[in-house]
Amino acid sequence: MGETLAYLAGLVDGDGYFKVSRAYRTPGTVHPYYATTVGVSQLWPGEAVRVFAATFGGVVMDPKKISVGRLMARCELRGSKAESAARRLLPFLQLKREQAILLIEIGRLRPRRRLRVRERGAACVLMEGVRQALRSSHDGTRPTGKLVSSRLSLEGYQELTPEQLGWTREQLLSYLAGIIDSDGNLRIERKRVRGMIGPHYRINIRCGQVLPSRAVELLAKTFGGHVGLRRSRRPNCRDLATWSLYDRAAESAIRALLPYLVVKKTEALHLLELRWMKAQGKNGLTEWVHANRWQASVRMRKRCYTFEQIAEFERIFLRVQHMHSPDRRSFTTTSND
Incomplete structure (x- = not known):
């Protein structure tokens, strides 16, 4: 309890x-x-x-x-x-x-x-x-x-503080899971880089709350990272304390919070699936000719993700995007019948 x-x-x-x-x-x-x-x-x-x-x-x-x-x-x-x-x-x-x-x-x-x-x-x-x-x-x-x-x-x-109140490790992670389920965000970022065969995908866990926020500070203290500041540009709105982790650090935090998440558990599983797929390695090979001013051109090669792997990354990315869309959480009478 x-x-x-x-x-x-x-x-x-x-x-x-x-x-x-x-x-x-x-x-x-x-x-x-x-x-x-x-x-x-x-x-x-x-x-x-x-x-x-x-x-x-x-x-x-x-x-x-x-x-x-x-x-x-x-x-x-x-x-x-x-x-x-x-x-x-x-x-x-x-x-x-x-x-x-x-x-x-x-x-x-x-x-x-x-x-x-x-x-x-x-x-x-x-x-x-x-x-x-x-x-x-x-x-x-x-x-x-x-x-x-x-x-x-x-x-x-x-x-x-939680230490003075005698929180256990499980209670600490449960509290932080409640914070992520309310004010947190789990997403996959897709970035296209010029010269790359496919886009770059990375997972991200973040949280933002109005200043001052002990909860955001507790997230940074528990999982690493630092507390940032986002200035409000709207009148009568308060500044935000922000916290964010990417890729390996984000994966560690998500694995720790996963047993306690309720609302964002499915999103967390999708992010971990993407990390697992990327950890399997790059199965493709790309070649190109590197021009040399003083000598003959050199043929270069390196590992890359195959089109099939990129398609799987995109599938997971779109699934998480769909979960963030308004239609995903809309209520219909047929869903309760």
Whole structure:
């Protein structure tokens, strides 16, 4: 169960959200009710969303259409289920740990039915402060001053590292698999070089998240590589922390993550298949005449991939490209019948 929670924490750090909403249930209500929500949203069919729902007792909602006709799978937990899920995910969260703490604090501060009106009003003032702090964290600005929580045991908890929290190697890889399934990308790059018989194919695993990102730093620390910076050119958009590996280094990372991937497992297998095929060697032979200014021209030869091998590389490349296309994840009623 620890590995599942670690994976879901990575998923929530990427595609999840913690939300506190305020509402007056009836027109005559004096004090508002503060509802807590933990949710995950991904492109349909949302295999990871189903794991989230099965683990915490939620239900996958009907898909909603977004831009370019793509559909989203979503699961939301509310009330006590949301607060229970936040407590269970808390030791494994890296990016949204503070948001989880604030949501749990709402559940602790929520007034009981038998409290007097004055006590209810004081509790609502505290909950409103927590709600505003949570909204500020969504915008990328940390709450000013001391953490809203009054529990001294949580002071500094959001700064603990995986080593300090006692993560196992399996839990670490499970968390990183959740990050790749949410904000990561597995692809094959095809590059045509002048003078080469066929295009050059290489595999790539990468991830990008808004700054600051402990998850991207954790990927670089675990598998190598460095954290880059991509400046945003759009107004009101934040800069991205990026991480990327190619070929041999990417293969090592994908093999380590493969047992824990849910959404991108098939893509990972395609990338490993391409690496295996290239490792079989070049079965072709090419010859050309090298002109020499002072002597007679020299006939040269070297190994190359055959047209049959290049056709297999292209087949895998197109298959991965198809998996990235909008039509691949579109929802049809016939698929559920």
